[in-house]
Amino acid sequence: xxxxxxxxxxxxxxxxxxxxxxxxxxxxxxxxxxxxxxxxxxxxxxxxxxxxxxxxxxxxxxxxxxxxxxxxxxxxxxxxxxxxxxxxxxxxxxxxxxxxxxxxxxxxxxxxxxxxxxxxxxxxxxxxxxxxxxxxxxxxxxxxxxxxxxxxxxxxxxxxxxxxxxxxxxxxxxxxxxxxxxxxxxxxxxxxxxxxxxxxxxxxxxxxxxxxxxxxxxxxxxxxxxxxxxxxxxxxxxxxxxxxxxxxxxxxxxxxxxxxxxxxxxxxxxxxxxxxxxxxxxxxxxxxxxxxxxxxxxx
Amino acid sequence: xxxxxxxxxxxxxxxxxxxxxxxxxxxxxxxxxxxxxxxxxxxxxxxxxxxxxxxxxxxxxxxxxxxxxxxxxxxxxxxxxxxxxxxxxxxxxxxxxxxxxxxxxxxxxxxxxxxxxxxxxxxxxxxxxxxxxxxxxxxxxxxxxxxxxxxxxxxxxxxxxxxxxxxxxxxxxxxxxxxxxxxxxxxxxxxxxxxxxxxxxxxxxxxxxxxxxxxxxxxxxxxxxxxxxxxxxxxxxxxxxxxxxxx
Amino acid sequence: xxxxxxxxxxxxxxxxxxxxxxxxxxxxxxxxxxxxxxxxxxxxxxxxxxxxxxxxxxxxxxxxxxxxxxxxxxxxxxxxxxxxxxxxxxxxxxxxxxxxxxxxxxxxxxxxxxxxxxxxxxxxxxxxxxxxxxxxxxxxxxxxxxxxxxxxxxxxxxxxxxxxxxxxxxxxxxxxxxxxxxxxxxxxxxxxxxxxxxxxxxxxxxxxxxxxxx
Numbered sequence: 001x002x003x004x005x006x007x008x009x010x011x012x013x014x015x016x017x018x019x020x021x022x023x024x025x026x027x028x029x030x031x032x033x034x035x036x037x038x039x040x041x042x043x044x045x046x047x048x049x050x051x052x053x054x055x056x057x058x059x060x061x062x063x064x065x066x067x068x069x070x071x072x073x074x075x076x077x078x079x080x081x082x083x084x085x086x087x088x089x090x091x092x093x094x095x096x097x098x099x100x101x102x103x104x105x106x107x108x109x110x111x112x113x114x115x116x117x118x119x120x121x122x123x124x125x126x127x128x129x130x131x132x133x134x135x136x137x138x139x140x141x142x143x144x145x146x147x148x149x150x151x152x153x154x155x156x157x158x159x160x161x162x163x164x165x166x167x168x169x170x171x172x173x174x175x176x177x178x179x180x181x182x183x184x185x186x187x188x189x190x191x192x193x194x195x196x197x198x199x200x201x202x203x204x205x206x207x208x209x210x211x212x213x214x215x216x217x218x219x220x221x222x223x224x225x226x227x228x229x230x231x232x233x234x235x236x237x238x239x240x241x242x243x244x245x246x247x248x249x250x251x252x253x254x255x256x257x258x259x260x261x262x263x264x265x266x267x268x269x270x271x272x273x274x275x276x277x278x279x280x281x282x283x284x285x286x287x288x289x290x291x292x293x294x295x296x297x298x299x
Numbered sequence: 300x301x302x303x304x305x306x307x308x309x310x311x312x313x314x315x316x317x318x319x320x321x322x323x324x325x326x327x328x329x330x331x332x333x334x335x336x337x338x339x340x341x342x343x344x345x346x347x348x349x350x351x352x353x354x355x356x357x358x359x360x361x362x363x364x365x366x367x368x369x370x371x372x373x374x375x376x377x378x379x380x381x382x383x384x385x386x387x388x389x390x391x392x393x394x395x396x397x398x399x400x401x402x403x404x405x406x407x408x409x410x411x412x413x414x415x416x417x418x419x420x421x422x423x424x425x426x427x428x429x430x431x432x433x434x435x436x437x438x439x440x441x442x443x444x445x446x447x448x449x450x451x452x453x454x455x456x457x458x459x460x461x462x463x464x465x466x467x468x469x470x471x472x473x474x475x476x477x478x479x480x481x482x483x484x485x486x487x488x489x490x491x492x493x494x495x496x497x498x499x500x501x502x503x504x505x506x507x508x509x510x511x512x513x514x515x516x517x518x519x520x521x522x523x524x525x526x527x528x529x530x531x532x533x534x535x536x537x538x539x540x541x542x543x544x545x546x
Numbered sequence: 547x548x549x550x551x552x553x554x555x556x557x558x559x560x561x562x563x564x565x566x567x568x569x570x571x572x573x574x575x576x577x578x579x580x581x582x583x584x585x586x587x588x589x590x591x592x593x594x595x596x597x598x599x600x601x602x603x604x605x606x607x608x609x610x611x612x613x614x615x616x617x618x619x620x621x622x623x624x625x626x627x628x629x630x631x632x633x634x635x636x637x638x639x640x641x642x643x644x645x646x647x648x649x650x651x652x653x654x655x656x657x658x659x660x661x662x663x664x665x666x667x668x669x670x671x672x673x674x675x676x677x678x679x680x681x682x683x684x685x686x687x688x689x690x691x692x693x694x695x696x697x698x699x700x701x702x703x704x705x706x707x708x709x710x711x712x713x714x715x716x717x718x719x720x721x722x723x724x725x726x727x728x729x730x731x732x733x734x735x736x737x738x739x740x741x742x743x744x745x746x747x748x749x750x751x752x753x754x755x756x757x758x759x760x
Contacts, residue, residue: 206699218323220690228707
């Protein structure tokens with residue numbers, strides 16, 4: 001019980017902090033290649049080949065190439081299909097469809113906008129889902145070694161928690177992608193990996209539901225969760241290899257209140273995860289006792 | 300040290316089961332089963348569906364592991380000495396355990412190889428003749444009738460000359476001719492083999508056995524040598540357990 | 547075994563060919579805009595993936611029906627050996643289908659291209675690497691899925707997310723080989739295939755003996 005309260009409290013606290021803390025002002029840099037994960041703190045120059053990403057660079061100087069030449073100026077505003085640059089000669093609007101490439105320069109990249117708020121929620125849930133997956137795999141292994149039912153129960157509950165958190169991760173991820181890049185989906189490493197993970201977790205439950213025999217069900221589930229947990233990190237790293245021009249998000253540094261909020265959020269989410277686990281275990285245990293009693297009564 | 304040759308020790312049992320339990324959570328398929336069976340005995344196991352008969356046999360045949368307790372077959376532990384034990388036991392089950400796309404002969408040769416039998420061809424021929432399937436040796440097993448499959452299955456089980464034979468309802472689905480052949484075969488090798496048979500046929504089971512075991516709900520209801528059994532009392536007990544169903 | 551081998555190969559081979567036809571239909575509207583060479587790798591592996599799932603399923607369902615697996619388990623053969631035997635069996639089937647399919651694919655979609663021996667060698671290596679992974683993981687998963695009520699659906703559900711990294715690596719490598727994109731991309735892909743194969747095969751091998759007896 002205390003855990004639940006603790007979990008809920010922390011969650012509440014973190015929501016409060018979330019709204020209290022200033023809009024995050026941390027920089028994150030888009031790199032066109034996957035080979036470097038350098039954090040830009042100083043001057044940078046970025047070549048962008050996907051016009052759709054231009055609206056993200058409002059306030060920066062850019063040289064935009066179109067079919068009929070180049071426009072240099074500061075990106076003043078953007079709409080769904082055009083960016084407006086203020087050049088020496090005044091403002092000029094460039095349709096995104098005409099843009100072939102652009103070079104953006106700046107001294108520090110920061111993006112103040114609401115989309116970032118989701119980050120506080122998104123990253124912790126993503127981390128917890130991965131953690132829970134690991135926990136499930138751990139219990140799975142212990143079950144395989146000992147064949148004791150309680151390990152299977154714990155593994156299953158951990159997987160349920162994983163399912164919950166990973167669904168949250170996907171939803172917030174999609175929202176963030178939309179807010180950050182203007183598209184609803186992108187096959188970038190993290191999103192793709194989490195998508196695969198979602199499939200793995202769903203697969204776990206599909207597998208369990210399709211097996212009649214209890215012990216076999218537990219065994220199969222355990223085996224699959226172990227394989228899945230090995231697969232997830234592999235997927236992540238390999239998706240980064242895709243030779244495409246899609247940018248990758250690299251995280252920059254966090255300062256001050258943002259950092260605090262972030263850490264509080266993580267702890268809060270961890271506690272929420274744990275509370276969920278315990279609650280559900282309690283529920284399952286009660287159910288089991290009822291079943292047990294029923295069995296004994298029949299005897 | 301487990302005794303390989305029973306002659307050197309008094310009454311070294313072919314089967315020694317002690318406190319055997321197989322449970323998952325609360326459900327127990329087998330609950331503290333204990334008994335001993337001397338060599339060259341014929342044990343008939345009776346009991347209602349779900350009593351744990353098949354589970355018991357599968358544990359003894361090394362196909363399943365118990366949750367607790369021990370089972371020793373021919374002095375070998377069914378969990379620790381698995382590989383060694385498998386060479387000395389055979390199982391005949393409801394399914395024929397044969398490859399449908401191979402011929403009878405190929406099937407037997409394949410398993411002969413698995414068991415590492417010397418001079419496989421000779422042994423295979425010998426067995427094919429014994430089960431009266433020699434004339435069908437080159438036919439695919441998928442074309443066989445149930446009786447023939449069962450006979451071939453027996454041949455397969457006997458390839459490696461096991462000391463203990465487990466039979467899981469071997470007579471079910473057989474026509475009288477096949478039943479006769481099976482009877483004949485069992486009669487032939489009875490002398491120096493130990494048998495464990497699960498049967499729903501009370502008469503047949505009692506007729507063949509030297510010991511009888513009744514299981515219900517995973518527990519031993521009765522375990523007696525044949526001589527000690529009063530038929531009527533036995534049938535009474537049996538009938539009363541049949542109503543007991545699954546745990 | 548012979549009859550069944552032929553039957554399996556026929557069905558897997560025909561299945562792959564059918565996939566080709568579907569490809570044609572799928573791509574027919576793109577016309578000249580799509581250069582088949584660019585997507586050849588992806589298309590090929592797609593075909594192989596689904597063909598392999600078909601094959602895996604059939605081979606193990608067949609066995610389960612007659613309880614043959616149980617007979618094997620009864621014999622004094624080590625469980626891991628059974629795993630390897632099955633895996634190799636599945637692998638061989640897959641490789642044979644691949645070897646047949648690729649020339650057909652080239653004939654249908656890649657007319658006018660030339661293939662150097664080195665390129666073919668690279669492609670072959672990628673094929674083997676990918677197929678090994680598919681066979682290994684697939685054998686383990688199929689052993690489980692035949693005991694479920696969903697059978698092929700369950701296999702697909704479990705197989706695709708697990709095989710994703712391997713598939714990606716294989717496509718990267720094969721693509722690099724076909725386009726002659728240079729050793730860098732190719733060997734990166736191959737490295738991934740190699741890594742995946744080692745890790746996942748070890749895991750499958752380790753898990754198999756717990757799974758198969760259940």
